[in-house]
Amino acid sequence: MPQDSIYYAIGRISLIEANAINSAKLERLLQASTTQEARRILNEYGWPDGDNDEKNALKHVQNACKLILELTTDVEMVKLFLFKNDVTNLKIILKASALKTQPELLSPNGTIDPEDLKIAAEEKQYDIFPEELQAAIKEIEETIIQDNVNPMYIDILLDKAYMSYVFNKLPKKHKLLHKYFTTMADTTNYAMAIRSMHLGKPYEFLKNMLLPGGTITESNWQKAYDEPEYLPLLMQAYGGKLYQSAIAAFMDDAKIASFQKTADDSLLELFFPYKSSIDKDERLIGHLLMRDREAQAIRLILAGKENGFSKEIIQERLRELYV
Numbered sequence: 001m002p003q004d005s006i007y008y009a010i011g012r013i014s015l016i017e018a019n020a021i022n023s024a025k026l027e028r029l030l031q032a033s034t035t036q037e038a039r040r041i042l043n044e045y046g047w048p049d050g051d052n053d054e055k056n057a058l059k060h061v062q063n064a065c066k067l068i069l070e071l072t073t074d075v076e077m078v079k080l081f082l083f084k085n086d087v088t089n090l091k092i093i094l095k096a097s098a099l100k101t102q103p104e105l106l107s108p109n110g111t112i113d114p115e116d117l118k119i120a121a122e123e124k125q126y127d128i129f130p131e132e133l134q135a136a137i138k139e140i141e142e143t144i145i146q147d148n149v150n151p152m153y154i155d156i157l158l159d160k161a162y163m164s165y166v167f168n169k170l171p172k173k174h175k176l177l178h179k180y181f182t183t184m185a186d187t188t189n190y191a192m193a194i195r196s197m198h199l200g201k202p203y204e205f206l207k208n209m210l211l212p213g214g215t216i217t218e219s220n221w222q223k224a225y226d227e228p229e230y231l232p233l234l235m236q237a238y239g240g241k242l243y244q245s246a247i248a249a250f251m252d253d254a255k256i257a258s259f260q261k262t263a264d265d266s267l268l269e270l271f272f273p274y275k276s277s278i279d280k281d282e283r284l285i286g287h288l289l290m291r292d293r294e295a296q297a298i299r300l301i302l303a304g305k306e307n308g309f310s311k312e313i314i315q316e317r318l319r320e321l322y323v
Contacts, residue, residue: 006279009071013287016067020323021045021294026301030315035305042298053302057295058107064291065109074281077174079111080166081288086110086117087133087162091154093121094140098149132168136161156209159188167213176282180270183238185214187263190235190246191256193221197228198253242266257317265320268293275322290322297321 025045032038043049048059065082072078085107096103106114112128120126126137136157143149166181189210196206203225210221216234224230228250235246242262249259271286297318304314 004073006073006281009073010278010283012067012071013284017287017290017323019046020290021297021321022323023321026297026318026321029298029301030311032305035302038302038305047298053299054105057299058105058109060298061291061295062108064288068284068288072281072284076169077177077281078284078288080169080177081285082109082111083165084110084162086112086129087158089114089117090121090129090133090137091158093117094137094144094154094158095151097121098144098151098154130165130169132161132165133158160211163211163213176270176274177285180267182213182215183263183267183270185211186216187235187238187242187260187266189214189216189221190231191249191260191263193225193231194246194249194256194259195253197225197231197250198256238266261317261319268320268322271322286322293319293321 029038029041032041039053048056050056050059068078069075069082087110089103089106089110089112092106093103103118106117108114116128120128124141126134129137140149140154140157143153163181163185170177170181172178192209193206196209203222206221206225207218210218215237220234224234232243232246232250236243242259245255245259245262248255268289271282271289274280274282274286277283300317301314304317
């Protein structure tokens, strides 16, 4: 149950974050000679101790989600972030339905029980979702019936529906969250635009993928796409680091992944000024993002070591940490 004291909430969070996985702890994991050694070190850090790395990572984030829902004074704000996990689960379920397989590794970290999601999909009853998602699901279901579904099509429709829902639901008072989601829309759209450009696709191909809610209008995307040298300029407002990364991705499609990494880091950095806040709910969202970023890093390190990648290769793919 949520409670009404932000001071109590942040006090609890501050104590927990004293044991967060920081860059020094990650470096020790990177130095581990084997996956087994890395797992042993993780046990020292208090990481979940199951027999499945992916489930352990989900459990790590799940613990944070439960805690924040217990502590927050603004549960609807928290649920906007957690709802993305519901959408990810829905993608997995609908793709499995299209392929006539069983969905696997559903996240327990959304706002809807994964079993309820599976039942809804089986019975074609999606009233547990907001209207924005229901419309997208109906369109996807129709393509599944026609046996003509593309997994990327499922991702695009649900991502667009999620962003529409967020901006319809998000109160104007949450200026930081508006900035977070508009930045996410703009940078995701830029990555899709650059990828489409390198593939030689027409603008209509990109137009169908653009996420709503960004600061860059659809007409500005079209103008820049028609004269591609102007595309990186759309990212100039987000600062030199992201702009330089946007230019690199424009010049070389192999740099798109690096741009996406820089964009992800810029989203996390929006919450850095709240690290020492004692009275802002944004501090709790920062904690959620911190735990999620830790889980991403651990997944990457363990998978990299399991597949024999060098420390340097793994390290260059790691996102920035919150602590």
